[in-house]
Amino acid sequence: MDLLNALAALANFVLIPAMTYGSQLALGALGVTLIYGILRFSNFAHGDTMAFGAMVTILLTWAMQAVGISFGPLPTALLALPFGILICAAFVLVTDRVVYRFYRVQKAKPVVLVIVSMGVMFIMNGLVRIVIGPDDQRFADGERFIISARDFKEMTGLDEGLAFKTTQGITILTAVIVVILLFWFLNRTRTGKSMRAYSDNEDLALLSGINPERVVMVTWLIVAALATIAGVLYGLDKSFKPFTYFQLLLPVFASAIVGGLGSPLGAIAGGFVIAFSEVTITYAWKKVLVYAMPETLEPSGLVQLLGTDYKFAVSFVILVVVLLFRPTGLFAGKSV
């Protein structure tokens, strides 16, 4: 019984939150990795692209709520999401046309594009703050729990509750669907194949008649969709605050790099590696250990390896360790 209680606590405080966070990071890292593979630069504006997409979706959600449209037990934001993606994609395509294309035509060095993306980051960050303000926004509605802690206790008779929030369920499910769609697209469709060819060898791809502008456009569309979905899911699960999204840049990049920049599979693996390490290292293990260990060995302290404020340190340490031992990441990425 005690072991079951320990398992329930573990699932409640570690496994489910880490799965959710990992899905969000994986979606973000997929965007970073696609840009790196196709356009060949590290996009510093990605965190703010996520914020922008989420912001548009939130505004649409509010509009829908105001006229009384709802999605039953599911959050209204899911209805607004497709429109959010469209607007975000339009914005990103305009950015590419006005800003990035100039440097692509010039064949500028990747680091120049990184600095350009810093400028775009400033502009998007400023725009988001101008439109929606720098404060916390909550926009989740609908049913709060799939299984609430009390229901779980009644169902199983355990002392320890296990809550499964709707937003967590939606996050994991959406991430799975999106990843399956993305891999189907990259591996089975003509456009997806041309994208991978372009990423592997640009010159060869051009020789075989692939239109580079089309590849770039499709990439931006996919990236805008991924960023908006990741941003909305993160906002539903936690809350929306422009500055938090900017700070997501670090774990998202860490995920992409740990997995191997340019490798979509790696981005997903990296996202979960980072999320699980962050949660397990900053979680106070006392509760689980009290159930799992014999009474004489019970810990007296919180058994928390690091305070939650040091979660950045976790992403960073994993990043450095992986890079020192496997310089191209877990799944051999590429280097410009």
Added chain:
Amino acid sequence: MTDTARTIALFAGVALLIILTGVFQSWNAALIILNMGLISAVMSLGVNLQWGFAGLFNVGIMGFVALGGLATVLVSMPPVPEAWQAGGPRVLMGLGLGAATIALAAVIFRRMAAGRLRMVVLLAILVAGFILYRNVFDGGVQAVEAIDPASTGYLGGLGLPVLLAWPVGGLIAAGAAWLIGKTALGLRSDYLAIATLGIAEIVIAVMKNEDWLARGVKNVNGLPRPVPYEVDLQASTSFVERAASFGFDPVTASTLYVKLIYGALFAVVLVVILILSQKALNSPWGRMMRAIRDNETAARAMGKNVTARHLQVFVLGSAICGIAGAMMTTLDGQLTPGTYQPLRFTFLVWVMVIVGGSGNNYGAVLGGFLIWFLWVQVEPMGQLLMSGITSGMSDGPLKAHLLDSVAHMRLFTMGLVLLLVLRFSPRGLLPER
């Protein structure tokens, strides 16, 4: 127009902007911009050393600036004897144990042959060391933080003159940079960027949470000043008389006087660092750095030790940022870890260097002044613009929202300036020669 004439003209333009601020707003406002401009110029000289000379992509400036600020507290605040008695040695011993564990692990890693045995030994050392460290360290921290947490609750500093904190800030930043450089400089440029971004966040997290060190988010207020206090000046009859002879009232005169002394101190630091950077740029060392930047492989083939040079320039540039950070905290008179944000302390400095002209020291200084001026003045300008736009609107949430949004206009403007410069004058206002 020759390069020199262009440099002089642009600097005169920025000077004119600051003078106009003095005429139209107030001389106090102009001096505030000037002082922070001087500090920004020092920061951008540091970044220019790394990026302009050597092509190192460091986006962890904020961390080094914050370390400089920490130095100000550690050097100038009076020590807290009760706290030292309660847990000082224990905290230091804990830190020593932590460092010893890592050092031992590093030695084992180097000495033992690779294999499963090494992994087991390493893990055992790290786990045992961590438990030991936490046991010693946590108790000390609790004891220290329990001492009068409302006003102290930390170990205090050394009680030395605050000006000493500037070189010490440089040294602390240099030490941190050496540690980081040793691990991260082997990485490719993109990886180095993310690694430094992470380091900066970790430095801030440490400063926010380790209350025993510098009170964390409770802030350290009332840092000693290298200049007299305004109230003392206003109380001194000789000062009031002298102010009156220039036609100033005592309050304005004292505030201006204090800011002028600060400005003079900062200007001395800026000029010294600028002269040294200029000498370095035109020396064989500077040419070697640029050769490494332009073609690493060729430089390596010529027998240059690229990794060692990168480490050297990384440490030097970070030290300059640390000095600037110490100067800034001295000017503020308080250390507030909660106010360090990457957009303001890392990316804004990058905008300064890129807009000014990377690889050109005068360009970096110009960028520091110009971008800081814009950063401060965009808000009142935006306010003016927005109140013009909304003047015809009826009061309501939309109007209030639009007026509020002005505060965020500066980020947008900085991005726009950066993109415009990169597009139409990619080498900056004062290009590298």
